[in-house]
Amino acid sequence: MSAKSERIEKTRKYLREYLSKSPYFSKNPGQFSYRYQHSLRVAAVGAQIARADGLDEEALVLGCLLHDISYGREFLTQEDWLNHGRESVRIARPWLLGLGLSPEKTEEICYGIAIHVDDEADFPGEKTVLASLIGDCDDIDRFDIYRVYELLEVNGFSRKAIGDQIAWLDIILPAVREYREATLSSPAATALWRERLDFQIAVYENLYRQLTLPGTEWPDERPESDENEEI
Ligand SMILES: [Fe+2]
Ligand SMILES: [Fe+2]
Known part of the structure; x- marks a missing residue:
């Protein structure tokens, strides 16, 4: 396995473990599955786009995997939810630096994660194509x-x-x-x-x-559902 694939695989496992340890997700297993699978799908979209447009596939995939990692805690207010990109960076940045990625690449990924919800980061950075694509891949899955x-x-x-x-x-x-x-x-x-x-x-x-098929008549009141009804 190449170093790049290894870093992606390690990050996927880290994400799964991090989310599965969340007390909020332990109480809401359906939410855990949705968030984890959504993150994997966003990463797959990122890989497809990076390959087609000749971008750094590893960086985009890592950013996509980690973009919602802060979902492990419950959002009590709309503001909590709005901050979830910036909160995800607080978890993702040390992990990315620990993978041995360069500080520049780490910052580009983190900037994209930070802005993916409301286009705002709480640290300076550049809105590069790759950084903007993290939010785009998220939207494509959503x-x-x-x-x-x-x-x-x-x-x-x-x-x-x-x-x-x-x-x-x-x-x-x-x-x-x-x-x-x-x-x-x-x-x-x-x-x-x-x-x-x-x-x-x-x-x-x-x-x-x-x-709206012409000639079709639909009763406004639907009958009570019948178990033997054919669908
Ligand atoms: Fe998000
Ligand atoms: Fe998302």
């Missing part, structure tokens, strides 16, 4: 298919009457189409972002089409 499911569930979509479902789609579709137009920090990041958003748009458009 806007994948799970987001569609989550949004439908949080908004009680399945419990809405048909007219309200259509009205909800009328609001969500233009918003998602607008998000799609965002330009991220590198060509591959923008391409991946648009691919994910195009998929979301297709899901919502197809849902809309299904709900």
